[in-house]
Amino acid sequence: MIKIIIAFSLLFSTLLDAKSVVNYYKCVNERGSTYSQFPCGQNATQHTLSHSDPDVAIPSEQHYKTLNQLEKKQLVRNLKKSLRAKRHEVAILNRDRDRATRDQQERIRHVMDDKKRKETVKDIKKQLKSINRKHKKEVKVVTKQIARIEKKLKRYE
Structure with missing residues (x-):
């Protein structure tokens, strides 16, 4: 019984610690910065967005547009x-x-x-x-x- 409780507690703790990770690329040029899902040039740097809330879905593939608007x-x-x-x-x-x-x-x-x-x-x-x-x-x-x-x-x- 104790083993089952420990197994469930480990299972729930791993579910609570589940992380969602999304990678994106940032390219800087004379007109500003561009964020993209794919490398957009030789000077592209890869960045990672991650969150650990399992109820929140992974951001849409268009999250770079939000970053462009902020910039x-x-x-x-x-x-x-x-x-x-x-x-x-x-x-x-x-x-x-x-x-x-x-x-x-x-x-x-x-x-x-x-x-x-x-x-x-x-x-x-x-x-x-x-x-x-x-x-x-x-x-x-x-x-x-x-x-x-x-x-x-x-x-x-």
Whole structure:
């Protein structure tokens, strides 16, 4: 009788510890990651999903689509964050330009003779031109980055 009880307890313990295992492959390329049932390239890495609940069925063979959707959401979230950061960078560049322009214009307000004033005005114009040229170049670079990020974001949304 005791042997039968031990045999049943071992049988039930093995049933409770039954594990379901599913293998999938992850491939990373320039457009993101792809999950598949089969190797999708030379850089494919094999991963395993396992669970030990015997009542839960093995995930469908389409589980890689769920992983792709999660990664897509993560990519979109990261792209939106970087887009916000680049727009903030443009705002900072605009503030810096305005501050430098204001500082140059403050120089005119000082009391000085006509000759010194003409030289100062000429120097201020030169400095303002330089400031605006530098600002335009920096904003152009950031604007290109913003356009590239928006293009990627459109592709994923």
